[in-house]
Amino acid sequence: MNVQWYPGHMTKAKRMMQEDIKLIDLIIELVDARVPLSSRNPDIDELGKNKARLILLNKSDLADERQNAAWESYFLEKGFFVVKVNSKSGAGVKAVHGAIQEACKEKIERDRRRGIKNRPVRCMVVGIPNVGKSTFINTFAGKACAKTGNKPGVTKGKQWIRLKKGVELLDTPGILWPKFEDQNVGIRLALIGSIKDEILNIDELSLVLIEYLVHHYAGILTQRYEIVEEGKPVEMLEAIAKNRNCLLKGGDLDYSKAAALLIEDFRSGKLGKITLEIPEETE
């Protein structure tokens, strides 16, 4: 499977990010709670090395609770501030205010000691495409936000959303590029639906998913499709096709239809809350 992110896009995204990072105190990085590592790009650690860092485990509603907690500890140990959120429903989003204050405590203290009052803490949201950046900004900033911009003291052309407690958020998120050189990353991002389906081999993807589910979430396929979780993944895909009556015109089983159905059930959460990456299995 070969997924491409054009180098031109990447260079431009990186350049813009470098410029924007100069203007801010805190980087709010969204990752997908189902694939917290594959949905990151470690380049952001280098780009934002002198900034306060907050990681949001977004789409936590679709991921496994136990693994959400494990990932939270994982990132806390690495020195990040972390909040689990569901940007779509707003669950957990209120806690982000407190986390921003915590993460920027030093800067706020320093300003206070120097007698600087009312200098806002400035943040920007970053993340790979489809991770939920726009959804988060809308939910977090809400309707009560006032936009500022093109005023003295405000960088020209940049729009800041003023939030409560002296916090300002850059209104356009920074787009990080995925680490496509790692094939497993490509596969996981494809499974969560952040890569266009037209360029993917759905059959192959479904087999990877079946293998993972049988290993980590035993019983889940039996429960939904009444199949026996035994044998090769392709045999289980066949059983799913039979259970769901996926047939081609001549009456043969339609494996691709079954594969698409399985992947859609996973993406929409119908299979349950599932995380595709586990901290102990990384590194």
Ligand code: G4P
């Ligand atoms: P981006 O700016 O990072 O590219 O992502 P965007 O906000 O456009 O979100 C991508 C998709 O993810 C959207 O779905 C959005 O609703 C969904 N999403 C964002 N945050 C969450 C979350 O915490 N939980 C869940 N379950 N979904 C989330 P979409 O299919 O493009 O649109 P729609 O179905 O919501 O209309």
